[in-house]
Amino acid sequence: MRLSLGLFSLLFFAFLYAPLVVIIVYSFNSNPVNMLVWDGFTLDWYKGLFGIGERYLDPNQRVIYLESTPQLIAALKNSLTVAAVTTSFSTVVGTATALAVARSRFRGRGFCGGAMFLPMMMPDIVLGIGLLVFFSTIGMQLSLVTIIIGQCTFLTSYVFIVVQARLAGLDPRLEEASADLGASEWVTFRKVTLPQLAPGILGGGLLAFIISMDDLVITYFISGAGSQTLPIFVFSMVRRGVKPEISAIATLIILASVIVAATGLWLRARGERR
Amino acid sequence: MSPRERARIVVLLAPATLFLGVFFLGPLVIIAVYSLLTPGLYGGVEWTFYHWNFGRIFGWADGIMEVFQPVYLRILLRSLSFGLLTVLVCLTLCYPVAFWIARLPQRWRMLFLFLITLPFFASLIVRLYAWLLILKPSGPLGMAFTALGMEPPELLYSPAAVILGMVYIFIPFMFLPLFAAVDNLDRALVEASADLGATPFQTFRKIIVPQTLPGIAGGSVIVFIPAVGNFIVPDILGGANGLMIGNLVEQQFLSSRNWPFGSALAMVIMGVVLVVLVTFTSRAAKAGAVR
Structure with missing residues (x-):
């Protein structure tokens, strides 16, 4: 019984990781004709990605280098800009809402807490087209600004949930003690609540950043011609057909997200141990 | 105050x-x-009520100009069944693994939980692209079949590919709530059941499943909701038979430019999601009140 469970779990983890390994392996395959048949090791696709490889477009060799390095760089820049702004906004607003809902008693508190879950639970496509119709109705051109506004709706909800969970785990007696000892509300917040809450805020912000960098569906509907983000760029490439360069981009994305996620989870584990 | x-x-x-x-x-x-307005001739809307947006989906035709065809209803039902199948496959895969990890020593548990959440952070589009490569007839799966002397099955652009893709991207959503429930399972009850002569299957049905039901229900809801309205997975991995209601919505907005009909379809998705959410929270509240 135990053994078969272990065996099943092994297959389960193989299922989870095999696709990622497949991408990484194929991104180094030098076969220019059929990218799925192994031919030898090469870094050409990576070089092509950054525009530093020899750019020969020989139709007989069917070597198709990425023609759009500047577009790729622009998409990455757009993604980082959007993620930086949305993360800052949603972290501040989400934390403020969590503080109000978790630390005060007022009518409609339960409703507020429940309503904050809705943007996260709303199917992406409904929110995406809703935002598209909304922006076109009020006459707003699709741009990075519309992407930022659109992403902030559900990212605020994610940060709220993470920070609220952390707040619920804090000991309210510490804050009471601080107040009893004569600290003002602001001093109590700065010296007692905030330091304990910091890992939650950091975790929520990091989650918002990762989700923003990866958001495809909502951004897809509200990004204009000049405001492609990285996932949209990759999506439109994949739609046009598989190419070895996509595997190279995908490998770099996997690497970057694994590093960010691992750092985040490590920080959290360290925070919990203390 | x-x-x-x-x-x-x-x-x-x-x-x-x-x-x-x-x-x-x-x-x-x-x-x-x-979703209640009349589509304009060249995109846009006219501000009069129009029944045919929802009528086209559910069969409210005027019987003169409009002829109801159940094609949209069929796609809606297909989306629901794809969502349900995704939930069932996720559940079947995650349940045994949750038990295995719950029995591991603390250090290893953390590692394996980390390994399950990690792929979630590797971009959605990248993970789907991986399956596109794997399922291609000339890809690794096809080659494996050829090497074994068998005809490679036509997996890509089929409903099976869509469900596989959705299972792959939603597995962490199912696993985490399920694991929380399995981890809280009272081992003494399981042992007592066995001591009292219950077969393993009886113990499973009468003790383990009811005890972990909150996790099963929670995981199912948060997998079903994004699955039913999904359009990226069928867009990349599904063919004509894998088309889901999300694809219809996308088409109405980005190519057909029939915004009222697209809005009506989106309202249907939202309706399904709200029904699932309300049922789940009211049941959960009731279960909480009983305990």
């Missing part, structure tokens, strides 16, 4: 209320309104 505290609550809640009131509620209200 002191005026000071009241002021603090207002200041803390105002940004989220204003922002979400305008940019979250606003869009939802607008598509609710659009």
Whole structure:
């Protein structure tokens, strides 16, 4: 019984990781004709990605280098800009809402807490087209600004949930003690609540950043011609057909997200141990 | 409540209320309104009521000009069944693994939980692209079949590919709530059941499943909701037989430019999601009240 469970779990983890390994392996395959048949090791696709490889477009060799390095760089820049702004906004607003809902008693508190879950639970496509119709109705051109506004709706909800969970785990007696000892509300917040809450805020912000960098569906509907983000760029490439360069981009994305996620989870584990 | 505290609550809640009131509620209200309006000739809308947006899906035809064809209803039902199948496969895969990890020593548990959440952070589009490579007839799976002397099955652009893709991207959503429930399972009850002569299957059905039901239900809901309205997975991995209601919505907005009909389809997705959510929370509240 135990053994078969272990065996099943092994297959389960193989299922989870095999696709990622497949991408990484194929991104180094030098076969220019059929990218799925192994031919030898090469870094050409990576070089092509950054525009530093020899750019020969020989139709007989069917070597198709990425023609759009500047577009790729622009998409990455757009993604980082959007993620930086949305993360800052949603972290501040989400934390403020969590503080109000978790630390005060007022009518409609339960409703507020429940309503904050809705943007996260709303199917992406409904929110995406809703935002598209909304922006076109009020006459707003699709741009990075519309992407930022659109992403902030559900990212605020994610940060709220993470920070609220952390707040619920804090000991309210510490804050009471601080107040009893004569600290003002602001001093109590700065010296007692905030330091304990910091890992939650950091975790929520990091989650918002990762989700923003990866958001495809909502951004897809509200990004204009000049405001492609990285996932949209990759999506439109994949739609046009598989190419070895996509595997190279995908490998770099996997690497970057694994590093960010691992750092985040490590920080959290360290925070919990203390 | 002191005026000071009241002021603090207002200041803390105002940004989220204003922002979400305008940019979250606003869009939802607008598509609710659009779903009842007449599509204009060249995109856009005319401000008169039009029954045919929903009628086309559910069969409300005027019987003169409009002929009801159940094609949209069929796609809706297909989306529901794809969502359900995705939930079932995720559950079948995650349940045994949750038990295995729950029995591991603390250090290893952390590692394996980390390994399950990690792929979730590797971009959605990248993970789907991986399956596109794997399922291609000339890809690794096809080669494996050829090497074994068998005809490679036509997996890509089929309903099976869509469900496989959705299972792959939603597995962490199912696993985490399920694991929380399995981890809280009272081992003494399981042992007592066995001591009292229950077969393993009886113990499973009468003790383990009821005890872990909150996790099963929670995981199922948060997998089903994004699965049923998904359009990226069928767009990349599904063919004509894998088309889902999300694809219809996308088409109405980005190619057919029939916004009212697209809004009506989106309202249907939202309706399904709300029904599932309300059922789940009311059942969960009732279960909580009993205990």
